Amino acid sequence: MRDVPVPPAPIALLAELTHRCPLSCPYCSNPLELTAREAELDTATWARVFAEAADLGVLQLHLSGGEPASRRDLEELVAAARAAGLYVNLITSGIGLTEARLGALEEAGLDHVQLSLQGVRAGIADRIGGYRGGFDRKMEVARAVVARGLPLTLNAVMHRQNMDDLAETLEMAHAMGARRIEVACVQFYGWALRNREALLPTRAQVEEAKRTVAAAVRDYRGRMAIDFVPPDYYADYPKACMGGWGSTGLNVAPDGTVLPCHAAGTIPSLRFQKVTEAPLSEIWTHGPAFKAFRGHDWMSEPCRSCDRRDIDHGGCRCQAMALAGDPAATDPVCRFSPHRALVDATLEALPKEKLPEMAYRR
Amino acid sequence: MSDPVVRMPRGVRLHDDRVRGLPVLLGPERALMLDEIGQAILSELGTGMRLSVLIDRLAKRYAAPRDEIADDVREFLDNLQVQRLLDYADA
Ligand code: SF4
Numbered sequence: 001m002r003d004v005p006v007p008p009a010p011i012a013l014l015a016e017l018t019h020r021c022p023l024s025c026p027y028c029s030n031p032l033e034l035t036a037r038e039a040e041l042d043t044a045t046w047a048r049v050f051a052e053a054a055d056l057g058v059l060q061l062h063l064s065g066g067e068p069a070s071r072r073d074l075e076e077l078v079a080a081a082r083a084a085g086l087y088v089n090l091i092t093s094g095i096g097l098t099e100a101r102l103g104a105l106e107e108a109g110l111d112h113v114q115l116s117l118q119g120v121r122a123g124i125a126d127r128i129g130g131y132r133g134g135f136d137r138k139m140e141v142a143r144a145v146v147a148r149g150l151p152l153t154l155n156a157v158m159h160r161q162n163m164d165d166l167a168e169t170l171e172m173a174h175a176m177g178a179r180r181i182e183v184a185c186v187q188f189y190g191w192a193l194r195n196r197e198a199l200l201p202t203r204a205q206v207e208e209a210k211r212t213v214a215a216a217v218r219d220y221r222g223r224m225a226i227d228f229v230p231p232d233y234y235a236d237y238p239k240a241c242m243g244g245w246g247s248t249g250l251n252v253a254p255d256g257t258v259l260p261c262h263a264a265g266t267i268p269s270l271r272f273q274k275v276t277e278a279p280l281s282e283i284w285t286h287g288p289a290f291k292a293f294r295g296h297d298w299m300s301e302p303c304r305s306c307d308r309r310d311i312d313h314g315g316c317r318c319q320a321m322a323l324a325g326d327p328a329a330t331d332p333v334c335r336f337s338p339h340r341a342l343v344d345a346t347l348e349a350l351p352k353e354k355l356p357e358m359a360y361r362r
Numbered sequence: 363m364s365d366p367v368v369r370m371p372r373g374v375r376l377h378d379d380r381v382r383g384l385p386v387l388l389g390p391e392r393a394l395m396l397d398e399i400g401q402a403i404l405s406e407l408g409t410g411m412r413l414s415v416l417i418d419r420l421a422k423r424y425a426a427p428r429d430e431i432a433d434d435v436r437e438f439l440d441n442l443q444v445q446r447l448l449d450y451a452d453a
Binding site for chain 1: 371372373374375377379381382386388389390391393443444445446450
């Protein structure tokens with residue numbers, strides 16, 4: 001048996017502090033089985049994980065959920081992360097962030113706020129988020145964040161039912177003082193997969209969105225940074241998921257399970273470890289789930305001999321699992337994949353007009 | 363060429379990456395590993411100053427002809443400004 005070379009140090013840690021969330025978005029990418037509050041890691045354990053992550057080489061910490069503000073110790077967690085030397089980004093819906101809490105978070109050293117946006121107007125935003133008054137609350141939070149001088153990124157989650165509002169969304173982001181906007185197209189893992197018919201945009205919408213973004217990148221140059229990844233179902237090649245499995249980042253779920261990516265729990269053959277069972281460096285370097293798809297050895301054809309294999313790393317393992325039933329298969333969105341027909345059939349079968357009812361995450 | 367005041371905004375900071383042994387610029391969703399030139403420019407910049415002053419100081423510190431470095435410095439800063447990792451004021 002030969003030894004696997006030591007992987008490069010990870011750059012980012014996504015800490016899913018809790019699965020509790022006041023919203024019930026139909027595209028929620030959290031697992032079907034949510035972790036109960038009682039099983040969540042406590043403050044001291046998270047603080048230890050942050051310190052271990054920094055020692056391992058992590059630079060960026062994303063505090064996520066669920067809604068991270070559902071954790072009463074969020075301020076303490078931010079302080080612990082800053083003390084460890086991490087750059088602390090809060091990914092939030094804004095619900096639960098009162099003026100007082102924002103002040104405390106700022107005091108604790110929060111670096112950046114990323115606010116999710118379900119829609120550009122109250123009607124659609126509250127319908128998608130499943131939370132009346134959520135939009136107005138969010139706008140107040142955005143104003144409060146900007147007024148404090150904290151940098152704000154708006155994360156606009158786009159799909160068939162709001163993609164036509166993209167130009168308006170970009171305008172709103174700039175008007176509210178966001179330094180960045182991420183135009184994120186819904187990805188179909190976990191809960192979202194069951195609402196795919198109602199959420200997957202049409203080809204015409206995607207083409208229009210690309211034109212809108214190209215124009216906005218010119219118009220807002222120097223005033224607002226724009227990140228946009230078009231939905232991969234319409235692409236020829238898959239996304240370079242996570243920059244390659246187990247190469248740049250890791251996720252810690254609310255109960256301390258360490259995952260190579262947010263959706264890795266959907267792959268039944270993987271065996272995961274918890275931060276309470278082994279040091280993070282041990283899990284990162286030798287954990288079976290991290291080693292499973294690192295490098296090229298796991299690949300089969302067509303990826304194995306493809307000259308793009310160092311560019312996209314064969315795409316997304318979770319998407320291969322979800323669509324082809326095999327986590328080691330070529331990502332089915334790839335034009336060379338023997339399963340590409342599955343993706344094309346899904347696109348063909350998209351409803352022309354009336355969209356099916358969505359199942360909300362409750 | 364305009365002569366803006368260049369500022370490192372809140373939420374962007376230099377970090378000494380002890381694991382990789384490199385200086386890094388940290389910002390929203392960004393961790394840019396800096397080469398020697400990048401580090402020289404940003405450490406001289408500190409929290410901010412006028413572009414012309416920054417170029418003067420760099421020229422002096424590295425005993426380099428001002429005209430030769432001016433374009434490179436501007437290009438480096440422009441690239442960060444577009445990503446909103448730096449701010450220009452009074453341009
Ligand atoms: S065959 Fe594999 S490596 Fe080649 S483009 Fe497709 S997914 Fe990427």
